[in-house]
Amino acid sequence: MANMNLYSRGDKAFVILNMFLIAVFTISALYPFIYIASLSMSTGFEARAGNVVLTPVGFTLDAYAQVLSERMFWVSYGNTFIYTIGGTLMSLAFIIPGAYALSRRQLYGRRFWNLMVAFTMWFHAGMIPFFLNMRDLGLLDSYFGIIIGFAVNGFNIILLRNFFEGIPQSFEEAARMDGANEFQVLWKVYMPLSKPAIATVALFCIVSRWNGFFWAMVLLQDEDKIPLQVYLRHVILELSDDEEFAATLLDATYSFETVSAAIIVCSIIPILLIYPFLQKYFSKGIMLGGVKE
Amino acid sequence: MSTPGTNVGGPGKTEETVLLAKEALHTTRPSRMVRVGDHLKREWQLYAMLIPTIIWLLVFLYKPMYGLQIAFRDYSVFRGVAASPWIGFEHFETLFNNDQFLRALRNTIYISGLSLLFGFPMPIILALMFNEILREWFKKTAQTIVYLPHFISSVIIAGIVITGFSPSAGIVNTVLEWFGGESIYFLTRPEWFRPIFVGTTIWQEAGFQSIVYLAAIAGVSPTLYESAVVDGASRWQMMWKITIPSILPTIIIMLIIRIGNMLEVSFEMIILLYQPATYETADVVNTFIYRQGLQGGQYDLAAAAGLFNAVVAFVLVMSANAISKRYSRTSLW
Numbered sequence: 268m269a270n271m272n273l274y275s276r277g278d279k280a281f282v283i284l285n286m287f288l289i290a291v292f293t294i295s296a297l298y299p300f301i302y303i304a305s306l307s308m309s310t311g312f313e314a315r316a317g318n319v320v321l322t323p324v325g326f327t328l329d330a331y332a333q334v335l336s337e338r339m340f341w342v343s344y345g346n347t348f349i350y351t352i353g354g355t356l357m358s359l360a361f362i363i364p365g366a367y368a369l370s371r372r373q374l375y376g377r378r379f380w381n382l383m384v385a386f387t388m389w390f391h392a393g394m395i396p397f398f399l400n401m402r403d404l405g406l407l408d409s410y411f412g413i414i415i416g417f418a419v420n421g422f423n424i425i426l427l428r429n430f431f432e433g434i435p436q437s438f439e440e441a442a443r444m445d446g447a448n449e450f451q452v453l454w455k456v457y458m459p460l461s462k463p464a465i466a467t468v469a470l471f472c473i474v475s476r477w478n479g480f481f482w483a484m485v486l487l488q489d490e491d492k493i494p495l496q497v498y499l500r501h502v503i504l505e506l507s508d509d510e511e512f513a514a515t516l517l518d519a520t521y522s523f524e525t526v527s528a529a530i531i532v533c534s535i536i537p538i539l540l541i542y543p544f545l546q547k548y549f550s551k552g553i554m555l556g557g558v559k560e
Numbered sequence: 561m562s563t564p565g566t567n568v569g570g571p572g573k574t575e576e577t578v579l580l581a582k583e584a585l586h587t588t589r590p591s592r593m594v595r596v597g598d599h600l601k602r603e604w605q606l607y608a609m610l611i612p613t614i615i616w617l618l619v620f621l622y623k624p625m626y627g628l629q630i631a632f633r634d635y636s637v638f639r640g641v642a643a644s645p646w647i648g649f650e651h652f653e654t655l656f657n658n659d660q661f662l663r664a665l666r667n668t669i670y671i672s673g674l675s676l677l678f679g680f681p682m683p684i685i686l687a688l689m690f691n692e693i694l695r696e697w698f699k700k701t702a703q704t705i706v707y708l709p710h711f712i713s714s715v716i717i718a719g720i721v722i723t724g725f726s727p728s729a730g731i732v733n734t735v736l737e738w739f740g741g742e743s744i745y746f747l748t749r750p751e752w753f754r755p756i757f758v759g760t761t762i763w764q765e766a767g768f769q770s771i772v773y774l775a776a777i778a779g780v781s782p783t784l785y786e787s788a789v790v791d792g793a794s795r796w797q798m799m800w801k802i803t804i805p806s807i808l809p810t811i812i813i814m815l816i817i818r819i820g821n822m823l824e825v826s827f828e829m830i831i832l833l834y835q836p837a838t839y840e841t842a843d844v845v846n847t848f849i850y851r852q853g854l855q856g857g858q859y860d861l862a863a864a865a866g867l868f869n870a871v872v873a874f875v876l877v878m879s880a881n882a883i884s885k886r887y888s889r890t891s892l893w
Contacts, residue, residue: 278795285692292686293702296709296767299720302731306723317734365613368606375599380610387617389820390874392624393866394846395853399641400624419616449605478713481828485854496715500832503719524729531716538711545711546704 300535307331307529311522330525334533342491343498344533346410350483350494351476353414358472361419363465366427367453381428388421401486408488417475417482423468430464431457467548470541477538495534503527631867635860644860651864661865664848667841672822674758680818682766684811687773688799706767718832721760722747747833750841757833757842761826769814776810777803809890816884816891820877823869845869 301321306314310325318324334340368374369381391397406412434457442456458465480496487493521529600607626641631651633644655661686706693699709717725732725746733743746752784802793801827846834842845865853862885891 275794281795282692282694285689286695286698289689289693289698289702292767293705296706296763299724300708302724303720306729314729317729317731317737319729320731320734361613361616364609368610368613371606373599373603374606374610375596380614383614383617387621389877390625390870392621392628393863393870394849395859395863395866396624396627396630397620398854399627399630399859400620403640404619415616416620419613419620424613449603449609453609474711478711478715480713480715481831496713499719500715503715503722504832522729524723524726527719528723531719535712535716542708542711546707 303528303531307525307532309525310520311525312520314524314528315522327520330521330529331533333521333526334529339490339498340495340530340533343493343495346492347477347495349410350413350479351473353410354417354476355469355472357414357418358420358423359465359469362423362427362468363458364453365419366424367431367449367457369424369428370431381425384421384424386421388425398485407486408492410492412486413483416486417479423471427461427464427468430461434460463548466544470545470548473541474538474545499527499530499534502530628863628867630860631864633860635863637859651861652868654861655865655868660843661845661848663840664843664845668823668825668844668846670841671754671757671825671844674754675761675825676818676822678758679762679766680815682762683769684773684807686766686770687777688803690770690774691777691803692795692799703767707771708767709764710768712764714826714829714832717760717764718829721756721833725756748835748837750838753834753838753842757830760833761829772814773807773810776807780806809888812884812888812890816877816880819880820873822876823873 302319305321305323306319307330308323308326308328309319310327311330313319313324365384369377369384371377374380401407401412401416404412406416438456438460439452442452447455478496479494480500483494484497484500487497630641630644632646632648633641634647634650635641635644690699690703693702724730727733727743727745732746737743744752746756780803784806785798788798788802823845825844825846827844827850830842830844830847831850834847846869849862849865849869852858852865856862881891
C-alpha cells in the first residue's frame with residue numbers, strides 16, 4: 268500500500284485533505300496543554316488581562332515559587348505517591364494470582380468464578396452502598412482504605428486472564444516436568460511471558476491512582492491525607508470564586524490563573540514521564556481485554 | 561489406574577458378568593465428596609490464589625449489593641441495614657414525584673444522547689483517517705498526541721476548561737473579543753453547559769477510543785485491498801466497501817457497551833464543572849445521588865436513585881446485546 272504512484276489525483280486530494288484534518292485534530296488536542304504551560308510562566312497581570320494566547324507573556328516563574336512554597340502542595344504530592352505505589356502493588360497482588368487461577372482449566376466452577384468477576388463490570392451497587400460499606404468497615408479517613416478499597420477491577424482481571432489463556436500449554440508442561448508447583452509456574456513461566464500484559468495492567472493502575480479524586484474527596488476528611496488531585500480541585504474550584512484571594516493577588520506577579528496553571532503543570536509531569544512506557548503497551552493491552560468473554 | 565473388578569472382559573461372557581462388572585465399577589468409584597477432596601488437595605495452590613480475589617469481590621463489591629436493600633428501608637444510621645424497617649417502594653415514589661430527580665433524569669438522557677450522537681462516531685472517523693495516513697512518522701506522532709488527554713485527570717481537564725473559558729483571562733473569551741464579540745461567563749450559563757461538557761469529553765476520549773477501531777482495522781486481510789487495487793478501486797471506495805464492513809462487528813460491540821453505560825455519564829467531570837447556576841441543565845442522576853446521599857445524608861433515597869440507575873443500565877445492555885445477537889450475530893456474550 269506504500270506505492271503512491273498507484274493512486275489517482277482524486278486519491279491524492281483525499282490523502283492531503285485527510286492529513287490536514289488529522290493535523291487540525293492533533294493541534295487541538297495539544298493546544299490546551301501549551302496554553303496552560305504558557306499561562307503558568309506569564310505574569311499574573313498579563314494572564315488576568317487575557318493576553319496569553321500561545322507563548323508566555325512577561326516571563327516569570329513566580330507562580331511556581333508560590334506553588335512550591337505551599338506546605339499542602341508537598342503533603343498532597345507525597346500522599347499521591349503513597350496511594351499510587353501502594354495501590355498499584357496491592358492491585359497486582361490481587362489481580363495476577365486471581366487471573367492466573369481463573370485461566371486454569373482444572374479449576375472447579377471456573378465458569379461461575381469468571382461470571383462473578385464479569386458481573387461486577389455490568390452491575391454495581393452504586394455510590395451510596397459502597398460508601399456505607401467503607402464506613403462500616405472502618406475505612407473512612409484511612410490510607411489503607413483508599414489503597415485496598417479500589418484494588419480489584421473486573422476489566423483488569425479479564426484482560427490478564429485472556430492473556431494467560433493465550434500462552435501455549437507446552438511452556439507450562441515443560442516446567443511441570445521439572446516439578447514446578449502452581450506458584451512456581453506462575454512466577455517463573457507465566458509472569459515473564461506476560462510482561463506486556465502485566466505492564467499494561469500496572470500502568471492502568473498507576474494512571475487511575477494518580478488521577479483518582481472522587482473517592483479520595485468523599486472518604487478522606489483529614490487534610491493531611493488528601494492526594495494532589497483533591498488539593499488541586501480545592502485550589503481551582505474554591506479559590507476561583509474567592510474574591511478576596513483574587514484581590515490580594517492583583518499587585519503580585521502571579522495570579523490565581525497562573526498559580527492554578529502552575530499546579531496543573533506540576534501534577535501532569537509524572538504522567539508525561541511514564542507516558543512513553545504507557546504508549547508502548549496499551550494499544551496491545553486494550554485489545555486483549557477487549558470484548559472476548 | 562485400573563479399578564478392581566473391571567478386568568473381567570473377554571469374548572463369550574454372559575450378560576450377568578457384565579452387569580456384575582458394572583456394579584463393581586460403580587461401587588468402587590470414589591464418591592463425589594472424595595473426588596472434590598482429592599482435587600482440592602492436589603490443586604490447593606490454585607484456590608489459594610483465587611480466594612483473596614474472591615474475598616475482595618465479596619467484601620467490596622457484593623456486600624454493597626446486599627446493602628442496596630436500604631433503597632426499600634427507612635434507613636437509620638444507628639440501627640444499621642438489617643434493623644431498619646421495610647417501607648416498600650416509598651423512596652421510589654418520592655423520587656418520581658421529585659422535580660429535581662426528574663430533571664436529573666432528563667438531563668442524564670439528554671447529555672448521554674448528545675454524547676452518543678457526537679461522541680460515538682468520532683473515534684471511528686479518527687481511526688479511518690489514521691488508517692489513510694501513509695507516512696508512518698506522521699501517524700505515530702499524531703496518535704501519541706491525541707491519546708494523551710485520556711491520561712490526564714478530570715480535575716486537571718476541568719481546571720483547563722475553567723481557565724480557558726473564564727471571563728477575564730480565558731482564551732475563549734479573548735478570541736471572542738478579537739472578533740468583536742462580548743465576553744461570556746460560560747460556566748454560569750445553563751445553555752452553554754452541555755456543549756462545553758460534551759465537547760470536553762469528546763476532546764478527552766475520542767483519540768484514545770480510536771485504538772480499538774485501529775486494532776480492528778489492522779486485522780482486515782490485506783488481500784481484500786490488493787484485489788480492490790487490481791479492480792481499480794479508489795481509496796474512498798476501499799474505505800466504504802472494505803474497511804467499514806470489516807470493522808462493523810467491532811462497531812456494534814462498542815455501541816452495545818456504550819448503550820450499557822448510557823446512564824453513567826462521567827459525573828466526576830460534571831461535579832467539577834457545574835455550579836448551582838447551571839444545575840438546570842447540568843445536574844444528572846449521579847450528581848443528584850452525590851448531593852442527596854453523600855452531602856445531604858439521605859442515604860436511603862439516594863440508594864434508591866442508584867438502584868434505579870443500575871437496573872436501567874443493566875436492562876439497557878442486556879437488550880442491546882439481545883437485539884444485536886438476533887440481527888447481526890455479534891454480541892458480547
